[in-house]
Amino acid sequence: MNNFIAKSANIGQNFSIGHNSIVQEEVKIGNNVTIGHNVIIYPFTRISNNVTILDNAVIGKQPSNISTLTITIDKGLSPCEIGEGSIIGTAAIIYAGTKIGKNCFIADLASIREKCVIKDHVIIGRVVTIEYETTVGEYSRIMTHSQMTGNMVIEDHVFIGGAVASTNDKYMTSGKWKGPIIKSGARIGANATIIGGNTVGKDALIGAGAVVTNDIPDGKVALGVPARVIKDVPIDPAVSNQKK
Amino acid sequence: MNNFIAKSANIGQNFSIGHNSIVQEEVKIGNNVTIGHNVIIYPFTRISNNVTILDNAVIGKQPSNISTLTITIDKGLSPCEIGEGSIIGTAAIIYAGTKIGKNCFIADLASIREKCVIKDHVIIGRVVTIEYETTVGEYSRIMTHSQMTGNMVIEDHVFIGGAVASTNDKYMTSGKWKGPIIKSGARIGANATIIGGNTVGKDALIGAGAVVTNDIPDGKVALGVPARVIKDVPIDPAVSNQKK
Amino acid sequence: MNNFIAKSANIGQNFSIGHNSIVQEEVKIGNNVTIGHNVIIYPFTRISNNVTILDNAVIGKQPSNISTLTITIDKGLSPCEIGEGSIIGTAAIIYAGTKIGKNCFIADLASIREKCVIKDHVIIGRVVTIEYETTVGEYSRIMTHSQMTGNMVIEDHVFIGGAVASTNDKYMTSGKWKGPIIKSGARIGANATIIGGNTVGKDALIGAGAVVTNDIPDGKVALGVPARVIKDVPIDPAVSNQKK
Numbered sequence: 001m002n003n004f005i006a007k008s009a010n011i012g013q014n015f016s017i018g019h020n021s022i023v024q025e026e027v028k029i030g031n032n033v034t035i036g037h038n039v040i041i042y043p044f045t046r047i048s049n050n051v052t053i054l055d056n057a058v059i060g061k062q063p064s065n066i067s068t069l070t071i072t073i074d075k076g077l078s079p080c081e082i083g084e085g086s087i088i089g090t091a092a093i094i095y096a097g098t099k100i101g102k103n104c105f106i107a108d109l110a111s112i113r114e115k116c117v118i119k120d121h122v123i124i125g126r127v128v129t130i131e132y133e134t135t136v137g138e139y140s141r142i143m144t145h146s147q148m149t150g151n152m153v154i155e156d157h158v159f160i161g162g163a164v165a166s167t168n169d170k171y172m173t174s175g176k177w178k179g180p181i182i183k184s185g186a187r188i189g190a191n192a193t194i195i196g197g198n199t200v201g202k203d204a205l206i207g208a209g210a211v212v213t214n215d216i217p218d219g220k221v222a223l224g225v226p227a228r229v230i231k232d233v234p235i236d237p238a239v240s241n242q243k244k
Numbered sequence: 245m246n247n248f249i250a251k252s253a254n255i256g257q258n259f260s261i262g263h264n265s266i267v268q269e270e271v272k273i274g275n276n277v278t279i280g281h282n283v284i285i286y287p288f289t290r291i292s293n294n295v296t297i298l299d300n301a302v303i304g305k306q307p308s309n310i311s312t313l314t315i316t317i318d319k320g321l322s323p324c325e326i327g328e329g330s331i332i333g334t335a336a337i338i339y340a341g342t343k344i345g346k347n348c349f350i351a352d353l354a355s356i357r358e359k360c361v362i363k364d365h366v367i368i369g370r371v372v373t374i375e376y377e378t379t380v381g382e383y384s385r386i387m388t389h390s391q392m393t394g395n396m397v398i399e400d401h402v403f404i405g406g407a408v409a410s411t412n413d414k415y416m417t418s419g420k421w422k423g424p425i426i427k428s429g430a431r432i433g434a435n436a437t438i439i440g441g442n443t444v445g446k447d448a449l450i451g452a453g454a455v456v457t458n459d460i461p462d463g464k465v466a467l468g469v470p471a472r473v474i475k476d477v478p479i480d481p482a483v484s485n486q487k488k
Numbered sequence: 489m490n491n492f493i494a495k496s497a498n499i500g501q502n503f504s505i506g507h508n509s510i511v512q513e514e515v516k517i518g519n520n521v522t523i524g525h526n527v528i529i530y531p532f533t534r535i536s537n538n539v540t541i542l543d544n545a546v547i548g549k550q551p552s553n554i555s556t557l558t559i560t561i562d563k564g565l566s567p568c569e570i571g572e573g574s575i576i577g578t579a580a581i582i583y584a585g586t587k588i589g590k591n592c593f594i595a596d597l598a599s600i601r602e603k604c605v606i607k608d609h610v611i612i613g614r615v616v617t618i619e620y621e622t623t624v625g626e627y628s629r630i631m632t633h634s635q636m637t638g639n640m641v642i643e644d645h646v647f648i649g650g651a652v653a654s655t656n657d658k659y660m661t662s663g664k665w666k667g668p669i670i671k672s673g674a675r676i677g678a679n680a681t682i683i684g685g686n687t688v689g690k691d692a693l694i695g696a697g698a699v700v701t702n703d704i705p706d707g708k709v710a711l712g713v714p715a716r717v718i719k720d721v722p723i724d725p726a727v728s729n730q731k732k
Contacts, residue, residue: 002246002490002508004507018266019248019264019266020246020264020266020282020507020508020526022506022507022508022525037266037284038264038282038284038300038508038526038544040525040526040543040544052308054305054308055284055302055305056282056284056300056302056335056526056544056579058543058544058578058579061542061543061578064540064542064575064577064593066573066575066591066593085310087308087310089308090302090305090337091300091302091335091337091544091579093578093579093596093597103310105308105310108337108355109335109337109353109355109371109597109615111596111597111614111615126355126373127353127355127371127373127391127597127615129614129615129632129633131632144373144375144391145373145389145391145409145633147615147632147633147650147651147678149650159416161409161411161416162391162393162409162410162411163391163407163409163437163651165633165649165650165651165678165679165696166650166678167649167650167677167678167696172647172649172675172677172693187416189411189416189437190391190409190410190411190437190439191409191435191437191455191679193651193677193678193679193696193697195678195696205416207455208409208411208437208439208455208457209437209453209454209455209469209697210469210697211679211695211696211697213696223469223470224469225469225697225698225711225712225713226711246490262510263492263508263510264490264508264510264526281510281528282508282526282528282544296552298549298552299528299546299549300526300528300544300546300579329554331552331554333552334546334549334581335544335546335579335581347554349552349554352581352599353581353597353599353615370599370617371597371599371615371617371635388617388619388635389617389633389635389653403660405653405655405660406635406637406653406654406655407635407651407653407681431660433655433660433681434635434653434654434655434681434683435653435679435681435699449660451699452653452655452681452683452699452701453681453697453698453699453713454713467713467714468713469713
């Protein structure tokens with residue numbers, strides 16, 4: 001086994017752990033938790049009942065500070081929390097100060113920085129990156145390879161396709177950070193780009209490869225580079241599929 | 245060394261293994277196999293002769309099931325198989341139910357889900373993701389950072405550039421999954437997007453950043469957002485380079 | 489602890505190391521170096537003073553050779569070098585033959601292949617990939633999820649947004665490799681694509697999602713697919729911000 005479990009860690013009943021994993025000081029683990037091989041759990045992390053953490057995941061790490069960075073790192077972060085029934089994928093990385101809700105699925109190689117709030121029933125795809133202080137609402141799904149910037153607000157039942165990019169600095173290097181807002185029920189096509197400071201409206205639909213450089217009103221379809229509104233979103237079962 | 249090798253694992257001659265690696269129950273390993281450090285090989289995986297598996301790779305993992313997911317996970321998967329002479333990169337992840345052919349190169353941080361078939365002489369670049377039930381034909385190459393969706397068919401001698409995205413749900417959240425088909429010899433430019441249900445024809449060429457929303461005929465060049473056919477692919481050595 | 493440290497490794501003062509890490513033969517480590525858990529450092533790697541290497545990082549690995557690859561791998565590489573004060577992120581991968589400068593920040597899951605030169609004060613974001621023989625100048629920043637091709641020249645104070653793609657083979661599979669050149673102070677928007685053989689001029693600004701298929705002159709703004717020059721870059725503090 002060769003696991004390292006700190007004496008001050010508080011472990012619930014029916015605990016399973018693989019080989020070479022590390023559970024550090026003051027970690028609190030609920031009942032029926034399964035931890036894979038080579039997992040690293042940083043001090044003070046709180047893991048609820050029925051959570052699964054797969055191989056090579058790193059949970060609760062502190063952000064790094066270096067003078068080269070343009071944002072200031074907050075080291076006084078609250079512990080990372082993983083909500084009941086959630087699954088953390090292989091080699092996923094979740095920072096301190098971030099809270100994952102219930103029944104979330106964080107896929108392999110995803111990484112989520114500090115001070116994010118991921119609400120219940122969210123799916124974060126493989127290799128997705130989420131920067132600092134971003135919120136993802138209930139039942140939202142962010143597909144494989146998407147890159148979500150800092151200070152972004154993603155509301156409930158949002159669908160973000162694969163390989164979507166986003167920015168929080170409209171002119172790059174301006175130093176004024178403002179992530180996009182994606183309103184409830186909006187859908188963003190694969191490989192689209194959402195520029196900082198803009199809002200994608202409720203139930204709006206952004207086409208694949210579009211570049212959103214302005215606000216998109218509620219319920220509209222927008223396509224192209226730059227994205228232009230072309231029509232209303234058709235009333236179809238697809239939207240209601242998201243809400244069930 | 246501190247490796248864990250299950251007693252029921254069947255290991256061939258001239259076997260090399262690093263530190264902290266895990267070879268689980270009933271794994272079958274051929275001759276002249278090299279395994280790095282921190283590698284995890286799940287039960288029943290079959291590794292042929294002359295295979296190299298680099299550090300931190302995870303081979304043969306089962307998919308995770310969670311009620312939040314929109315597809316049903318099949319747990320009765322056949323073992324993961326790695327064909328003769330193939331190399332699996334650092335921190336690559338390959339699921340159970342997937343078969344990698346001979347002389348393939350799966351680069352660092354690539355991940356391939358369940359029920360995929362990767363035929364012989366294929367190159368999968370770094371950080372590439374391939375979803376479930378996708379087939380990649382002989383001598384095809386998928387470059388760094390591309391995201392290949394589920395139920396996709398990539399035929400032989402296809403070239404997929406870096407950071408290409410693809411979808412298998414034309415309207416997002418419709419619940420009807422159909423991956424694109426990329427016919428033999430086609431080439432897809434970097435950062436292009438291929439929408440589900442469409443076919444890119446034999447020897448066709450898709451420009452960088454194009455968004456393919458319709459079928460592209462054999463031998464045509466298509467560019468733009470959305471992609472429009474502009475001319476025939478010139479007869480040049482580039483295509484035949486792929487076929488040698 | 490269960491670390492493996494080769495007897496021939498040369499370790500400086502005030503050295504800190506986690507669990508399950510591997511420091512191989514002839515590695516040279518300066519003073520005040522911190523190494524996390526599960527880190528793998530390959531033979532002959534040189535790590536300067538005040539460097540931090542986070543969990544699961546792999547430093548100094550050799551490239552793999554396989555007949556399927558189109559480039560020839562050079563195995564006679566000089567050791568990997570990590571400059572003073574730099575931080576290497578969780579699960580980052582840096583190859584032999586590559587040199588990282590002083591005060592660099594290489595974020596989680598980034599990977600940098602052989603023969604690259606990363607100069608001082610550079611930031612490489614999460615999941616960024618850099619291919620072989622690419623140079624990144626002082627104070628340049630490459631944001632999350634970008635994919636930088638081989639033989640590319642990125643000069644000083646360049647800003648490359650998130651999810652940018654680049655190629656070094658204009659026609660794909662032509663076999664003539666020539667990476668783009670990004671001149672000093674240029675800024676590339678998120679999800680843009682830079683085609684091989686082209687130069688982005690000094691202080692030029694490329695819009696998000698643009699596809700650069702020709703040279704872009706110094707100080708110009710270029711947008712769209714394909715990218716067209718539309719105006720001069722406005723004189724604003726943003727550019728000078730890069731130069732301080």
